[in-house]
Amino acid sequence: MLRWGRRALRGVAAGATRVRRVRDEVTKPSTGVSDDDAMALALDQARLAAERGEVPVGAVVVVDGVVVATAHNQRETDADPTAHAEVLALRAAGQALGTWRMGDATLFVTLEPCAMCAGAAVSARLGRLVFGAADPKAGAVGSLYNLAADPRLNHEIPWSSGVRAAECAELLEAFFSSRR
Numbered sequence: 001m002l003r004w005g006r007r008a009l010r011g012v013a014a015g016a017t018r019v020r021r022v023r024d025e026v027t028k029p030s031t032g033v034s035d036d037d038a039m040a041l042a043l044d045q046a047r048l049a050a051e052r053g054e055v056p057v058g059a060v061v062v063v064d065g066v067v068v069a070t071a072h073n074q075r076e077t078d079a080d081p082t083a084h085a086e087v088l089a090l091r092a093a094g095q096a097l098g099t100w101r102m103g104d105a106t107l108f109v110t111l112e113p114c115a116m117c118a119g120a121a122v123s124a125r126l127g128r129l130v131f132g133a134a135d136p137k138a139g140a141v142g143s144l145y146n147l148a149a150d151p152r153l154n155h156e157i158p159w160s161s162g163v164r165a166a167e168c169a170e171l172l173e174a175f176f177s178s179r180r
């Protein structure tokens with residue numbers, strides 16, 4: 001039974017790798033920085049959020065290896081239900097790039113985007129999306145829905161997940177356990 005379980009787990013892991021590899025082949029654009037390094041910047045943003053009493057989620061937008069926008073969740077600070085890290089990062093990227101079209105951009109975010117943020121990414125015609133931890137309660141890129149890969153929408157976004165996922169999740173867990 002145990003051996004079967006191990007083999008099954010290996011099968012799942014191998015399957016996940018295959019999926020990721022296929023995704024990477026269709027992935028565009030190239031960011032010029034590693035996913036790990038870009039996610040480190042998003043994690044820095046998430047830590048800033050925690051310091052300010054905000055749920056620690058951070059995001060960065062990278063175009064051609066250049067970070068064009070960084071943001072963190074600031075719903076409390078702004079008293080704004082839409083002030084999620086991704087929305088703020090996409091807005092800032094639009095200002096920096098002078099266009100709402102983000103086909104050359106990759107959005108890195110520490111937590112799986114919610115429906116609003118995934119919708120914003122689709123509206124931006126985002127080139128690529130990378131997130132860290134999955135969000136089984138609100139995630140809209142694979143957990144509850146997948147707005148990044150719905151052929152009924154007018155844009156699909158190549159995406160990857162699980163980048164520095166443990167660190168991303170740890171920040172959230174520490175934040176919520178300190179509030180209990």
Ligand SMILES: [Zn+2]
Binds near residue numbers: 084114116
């Ligand atoms: Zn969101």
